[in-house]
Amino acid sequence: MREFEVGGTIVNISAKASADQRGNAVLAGLEPAIFFGFFEELSAIPRGSFNEKQVSDHIADFARARGLEVYQDEIWNLLIKKPGTPGYENAPTLILHGHTDIVCESDEGVEHDFKNEGIKLRVVDDFIHGTGTTLGADNTVGVALTMSLLASDDIPHPPLEVVLTVQEEVGKGGAQHFDGSKLTGKRLLDMNWHDPKSLFAGCAGDISARFKIPLKWQDRAAGQKTAVVRVSGLSSGHSEFDIHLERANAIVLLGRTLRLAMKETAIGVIRVNGGVNRYVIPGEAEALISLDASGLAALKGAIEAEAKAIAAEYSVSDPDLKVTLTESESRASSVFAPETARAMVSAMNLLPNGVQSRSLVVDNLVESSNTVALLYNDQDRIEIVSTIPSAVSSRRYNIVDKIRELSELIGNGATVETFADCPEWPYNPDSRMLAAGRAAYEKEFGEQPHVEVSHSSLELGLFRKKVPDIDMLSIGPEAFDVHTTRERLNHTTVDSTWRLLKALLSELRT
Numbered sequence: 001m002r003e004f005e006v007g008g009t010i011v012n013i014s015a016k017a018s019a020d021q022r023g024n025a026v027l028a029g030l031e032p033a034i035f036f037g038f039f040e041e042l043s044a045i046p047r048g049s050f051n052e053k054q055v056s057d058h059i060a061d062f063a064r065a066r067g068l069e070v071y072q073d074e075i076w077n078l079l080i081k082k083p084g085t086p087g088y089e090n091a092p093t094l095i096l097h098g099h100t101d102i103v104c105e106s107d108e109g110v111e112h113d114f115k116n117e118g119i120k121l122r123v124v125d126d127f128i129h130g131t132g133t134t135l136g137a138d139n140t141v142g143v144a145l146t147m148s149l150l151a152s153d154d155i156p157h158p159p160l161e162v163v164l165t166v167q168e169e170v171g172k173g174g175a176q177h178f179d180g181s182k183l184t185g186k187r188l189l190d191m192n193w194h195d196p197k198s199l200f201a202g203c204a205g206d207i208s209a210r211f212k213i214p215l216k217w218q219d220r221a222a223g224q225k226t227a228v229v230r231v232s233g234l235s236s237g238h239s240e241f242d243i244h245l246e247r248a249n250a251i252v253l254l255g256r257t258l259r260l261a262m263k264e265t266a267i268g269v270i271r272v273n274g275g276v277n278r279y280v281i282p283g284e285a286e287a288l289i290s291l292d293a294s295g296l297a298a299l300k301g302a303i304e305a306e307a308k309a310i311a312a313e314y315s316v317s318d319p320d321l322k323v324t325l326t327e328s329e330s331r332a333s334s335v336f337a338p339e340t341a342r343a344m345v346s347a348m349n350l351l352p353n354g355v356q357s358r359s360l361v362v363d364n365l366v367e368s369s370n371t372v373a374l375l376y377n378d379q380d381r382i383e384i385v386s387t388i389p390s391a392v393s394s395r396r397y398n399i400v401d402k403i404r405e406l407s408e409l410i411g412n413g414a415t416v417e418t419f420a421d422c423p424e425w426p427y428n429p430d431s432r433m434l435a436a437g438r439a440a441y442e443k444e445f446g447e448q449p450h451v452e453v454s455h456s457s458l459e460l461g462l463f464r465k466k467v468p469d470i471d472m473l474s475i476g477p478e479a480f481d482v483h484t485t486r487e488r489l490n491h492t493t494v495d496s497t498w499r500l501l502k503a504l505l506s507e508l509r510t
């Protein structure tokens with residue numbers, strides 16, 4: 001196993017670094033060098049969602065230095081225009097799309113300051129990884145491909161409108177905000193796909209639902225013990241790409257464990273917390289509880305038995321899953337009122353979760369699902385946030401209606417509000433972009449590509465709203481486990497994506 005690692009965070013890679021100046025770079029020697037130069041340069045810049053100004057400025061400077069027209073909006077979305085190359089001046093304008101933000105997750109015990117630190121890259125055999133963190137290949141790949149293209153002057157292409165959005169990972173806020181009237185193109189090529197052997201040609205839409213329960217408190221009984229009920233070690237994963245894998249959900253399992261605990265003994269809930277992001281299957285969740293000494297003793301045995309049963313149920317999907325009860329300390333003087341705690345636990349157990357329907361049109365495609373993604377409380381309320389992707393709008397809204405109905409059944413003032421409604425991008429077999437993609441792929445690799453339609457909801461649905469009749473396609477190299485700390489990019493597949501991109505651009509003269 002080959003492994004290259006640099007000590008400390010990479011922070012001083014010059015914006016002008018080129019392949020031959022990058023002797024100490026972790027990715028030096030990987031091809032195409034121009035791409036990996038930009039990939040490493042971008043990786044050194046902290047760029048979690050809502051923290052994109054630095055990377056946006058960096059790319060804007062890069063583009064202005066090349067004499068390109070740059071438009072940067074107030075939330076740091078970028079639009080960069082580059083005229084068509086000779087022979088392509090009058091070709092239909094192509095919009096190129098990627099997003100600048102990344103998901104920031106780190107392994108338990110890893111302290112990583114995502115606000116100020118870049119990603120510490122590692123190369124292990126064919127893969128690039130972060131170091132105890134997400135890699136951010138999603139979507140550093142798209143941005144680096146775009147920069148590679150803008151920096152080259154020997155690649156024929158139509159007039160380009162490069163759109164690099166922010167906040168994609170947190171509800172596609174950048175694309176929601178982006179001023180579509182600035183675009184003249186009707187064709188769009190996205191570079192946030194994860195499979196070099198296929199073309200991506202359609203996606204689900206999604207919507208999020210916030211289930212809110214007003215929080216009533218009561219005084220905590222004197223002399224009580226404190227314990228943490230914790231569900232951890234789950235495989236987690238992307239709530240849309242990985243939902244068919246039937247992985248365990250830490251919030252749902254915490255609900256199950258708390259239900260058992262409430263049956264076993266009188267507990268008071270002091271605080272709850274679970275999940276990291278609306279698009280991640282929660283891998284950890286915990287509740288801080290208050291109970292008397294005899295209750296604690298009784299609960300230990302009960303939770304141990306339940307933990308064994310749960311571990312057996314999920315032994316394939318989540319082999320490292322753990323449910324634990326650990327004695328702790330808390331000076332909290334109040335706990336959730338019992339009816340509020342009961343309502344929360346019912347919601348955690350009864351909210352729709354996982355695959356809801358499968359497509360009968362496209363093989364092996366999940367059509368609708370829900371992921372109970374986030375759980376938290378503050379002084380005033382408990383919130384449980386779900387993300388609901390579906391390729392069929394009416395089914396998406398039906399799941400939302402069920403969640404509303406559940407809130408009515410649960411009572412206690414529970415309400416549901418929806419946000420981040422994003423339309424689907426329906427598969428169109430007659431798409432010109434798809435035909436061009438197929439032709440380019442065949443020319444380059446001598447075979448036909450697979451065509452994929454996904455259960456994930458991409459920003460592309462929003463571009464359909466902004467540019468009516470827009471024709472879209474998405475490509476990208478192989479990446480696995482995006483949005484988790486196991487995220488890795490197969491660097492040996494980038495060259496074929498780069499070749500496909502160039503062939504496709506030359507195909508789009510008409």
Ligand SMILES: [Zn+2]
Pocket residue numbers: 103138169482483
């Ligand atoms: Zn993502």
